[in-house]
Amino acid sequence: MPPSEEVLAAIERYQPGDDHWSDLDDLLNRLWEAGPPEGAMVAETLLRVFERFPEDDGNGVFWSILHGLESLPEYEPALVASVRRQPVEFTVLMVNRILNVGQVRIGEVDGRALLAEVLVHRLTPAQTRQAAQDYLRRHQP
Template sequence: MARLDLSWFDSPEDEAQLRRLDELVEGLSFLRPTQPDFKELLSVFERFPCHDGFGVFWAIVHCIENSQGYEPALLESVRRTPCDFNLTMINRMLNGGITNVGHESLIELLHTVAASENASEAAREAAKHFIAYQSAKL
């Protein structure tokens, strides 16, 4: 069972909700988030794919990335609802030298998003951008 329930967060424009979210994420940084916690955090990106929470969403990115074992939940999130934040996290993993999670290639996941008719145009473009960026590094 998840320790974290962010279902109450329904407006990335609401200052009180953003402050509460930021405080919860900061507190979670001192604990060991579980798989359900990762899914709950990533769900914020999925529900608000075109928002950054006035910077608060970056706190979620940093909290997740400073934890261990988040990768499967991240890949599930990208497959469910690719968006700028979860795709950026995939790109950052690639920048860090991580090319696979289990048997799944991260660059292939980006290619899948780039070609998906179910992904938003913004997500497809972000995936294409990250593919080009990673290809230029080779």
């Protein structure tokens, strides 16, 4: 198994101990050491971290994930799939950041329509629903 696949597998299994996220930060550093890895599997693995911990910020580590994802080419289809699977604050924030730069389409999907989906998704946490509503209001034509 190539080193990046080993790191991705470790990220997939990661569980913080006592709200201690430095081991995840170390794994992310190992992943990015050789430059941004390619492939949809990278984006999917990182987005699933957000999904597994929907009301957490990883003591700031999630921002590293967000910035890493944004550096990947073609991460947007994986983002759309993640939002539709399990809307969480960080993925909804990523949709907002895309809309903030004037990009309306995220892959094949209208970003505003994706935010509207979040409002009615049965798994959306209340805080995420409120954020999506605020972002949607901000980006209405």
